[in-house]
Amino acid sequence: MAIIENIPNWVTEWVPFWAIGPTLFLTIFFALWLVKRLLYIYLRGFNNPTNYDWSGIAVRAAKRPLSLLIMATSLAATAKLIEFYAQTTNTWVTQFNLLAMLLTVVSLLVFADHFARMSITRIISKGSGLRSSGTLLRGLLRGVIIVIGILIILSTIGVSITPLVASLGIGSLAVALALQPTLENFFSGIQMLADKPIRVGDYIELDSGEQGFVEKIGWRSTWIKMLPNNIVIMPNSKLAQSKIINFYYPEKQLSVPVDLGVHYDSDLDHVEKVTLEVAKQVLKSHKWGIPDYDTFVIFTGFDNSSINLTVMLRAQEYFNRFFIKSEFIKALHKRYAQEGIVIPYPIRAVNLSQEKSEEALKKI
Numbered sequence: 019m020a021i022i023e024n025i026p027n028w029v030t031e032w033v034p035f036w037a038i039g040p041t042l043f044l045t046i047f048f049a050l051w052l053v054k055r056l057l058y059i060y061l062r063g064f065n066n067p068t069n070y071d072w073s074g075i076a077v078r079a080a081k082r083p084l085s086l087l088i089m090a091t092s093l094a095a096t097a098k099l100i101e102f103y104a105q106t107t108n109t110w111v112t113q114f115n116l117l118a119m120l121l122t123v124v125s126l127l128v129f130a131d132h133f134a135r136m137s138i139t140r141i142i143s144k145g146s147g148l149r150s151s152g153t154l155l156r157g158l159l160r161g162v163i164i165v166i167g168i169l170i171i172l173s174t175i176g177v178s179i180t181p182l183v184a185s186l187g188i189g190s191l192a193v194a195l196a197l198q199p200t201l202e203n204f205f206s207g208i209q210m211l212a213d214k215p216i217r218v219g220d221y222i223e224l225d226s227g228e229q230g231f232v233e234k235i236g237w238r239s240t241w242i243k244m245l246p247n248n249i250v251i252m253p254n255s256k257l258a259q260s261k262i263i264n265f266y267y268p269e270k271q272l273s274v275p276v277d278l279g280v281h282y283d284s285d286l287d288h289v290e291k292v293t294l295e296v297a298k299q300v301l302k303s304h305k306w307g308i309p310d311y312d313t314f315v316i317f318t319g320f321d322n323s324s325i326n327l328t329v330m331l332r333a334q335e336y337f338n339r340f341f342i343k344s345e346f347i348k349a350l351h352k353r354y355a356q357e358g359i360v361i362p363y364p365i366r367a368v369n370l371s372q373e374k375s376e377e378a379l380k381k382i
Contacts, residue, residue, distance in 0.1 A: 047092040054084055075140060079132035083125040090121035120171060127167040134159045206254035207237050216240070216264055221336050224252070225261040245337075265336035271308060274331040274339040276346060279324030281360035286325065289359055290315045296353050297329055300346045306338035307331070323365040 061077050097114035138159070216222055216232050222242065223229045230244035240257050242250040252260075265272060280289050293315050301307035311332035318326045331346060333339040354361060 043092050043096040046095050047088060050088040050091060051085070054088060072137075072140075075133060075136045079129055079136055082132070083129035086121050086125035086128065090118040090125065093118035093121070123167065123170050127163055127170075131160055131163050134163070206258040207235060207240070209258055210235060210240075210254065215262060215267075217266075220264050220266040222265065223263040224250075224257075270335040272333060272336055272339065274333050274342050276329045276331060276343055277318075277326065278329070278350075279321055279326045279361065280354075281362045282325060284325065284359055286317065288357070289327070290317075292353055292357050292359065293327070293329055293350065296350045297331060297346060300342070300349055301331060304342055304345055306334045307342055308334065323362045 058077075058081065093114045097118070210216065216235070218232050218235060220232045221229070222232060224242075228242065228244060228250050230242040230250060233241040233243045233249065236254075239251050239253050242252065244250060280286075294313060297313040297315075301311055301313060302309045313332070314330055316328050316330075318328050320326075329346070329350075331339075331342055333342045351361075
């Protein structure tokens with residue numbers, strides 16, 4: 019305690035009164051700044067720009083805000099030391115404390131902004147559907163953080179924010195009523211991004227019959243590129259309420275059923291054996307087939323002129339199924355011809371006597 023009481027006498031001997039504040043501030047600032055430098059040298063692995071783990075994001079997001087926080091800490095510590103030295107609270111101490119509080123608030127807001135934006139980048143890098151809406155979400159989060167920051171700063175400096183909040187509430191209600199369709203599309207887009215019924219790159223079919231690849235999920239609409247190379251633009255609100263078939267969820271691979279019929283005189287065991295051989299050969303040789311898929315044949319019923327069966331193939335994705343099916347039909351038709359298996363023509367019988375066509379009967 020005696021050492022602390024002797025500090026003011028030592029300070030007045032070597033440092034002028036007007037230089038006490040700046041000297042204390044610079045001393046504390048450079049000491050803390052040196053600690054920060056050493057800390058980031060120790061955490062250089064987390065500070066790598068290619069590191070998008072949560073720990074790496076937190077370390078990089080805190081780099082600049084930490085400098086502001088060091089300045090705020092230096093100001094607050096300087097104010098405390100001056101107050102202890104002068105044994106009173108003067109104007110400089112009050113202003114230093116206020117500035118330190120403002121810098122602390124700004125550093126927290128900057129950290130929140132950097133962390134949120136880098137987190138969105140991390141999520142996008144993982145292949146999320148947010149890829150096309152990353153800029154929108156970054157801007158939206160930054161706007162929310164700025165508004166919250168302004169309100170906190172005004173409250174910190176003693177400005178009443180109650181009238182401002184009330185005005186913002188009334189203004190927001192008026193804007194929401196005026197932009198109801200736009201906001202409906204916007205929140206529907208947010209809902210789809212969160213729920214992920216579709217993702218960018220998925221091949222989907224709408225309940226109206228359109229099929230295509232999801233090109234972009236925007237803040238107002240979703241763009242779907244159809245096979246003829248044209249684009250269907252669907253409002254998010256309508257898309258969110260529609261029935262959607264996603265051919266890429268939960269995985270891209272899908273089964274490809276092929277229906278056919280054979281003659282009634284056919285040996286069904288032989289038909290099954292030949293059909294399976296052809297199906298396995300096609301799945302192994304075709305570049306879009308699944309070689310290890312355990313294909314199978316099911317006889318489905320007796321038709322008017324044939325016994326029907328279904329062969330189940332497997333393709334890597336929905337768009338490849340056309341080529342797999344075409345290659346299988348060609349190979350099976352050739353093999354059936356070699357094995358003497360007949361695919362019958364449809365047979366139609368016309369009962370002339372029942373139709374009471376005497377003239378037609380006489381011509382026979």
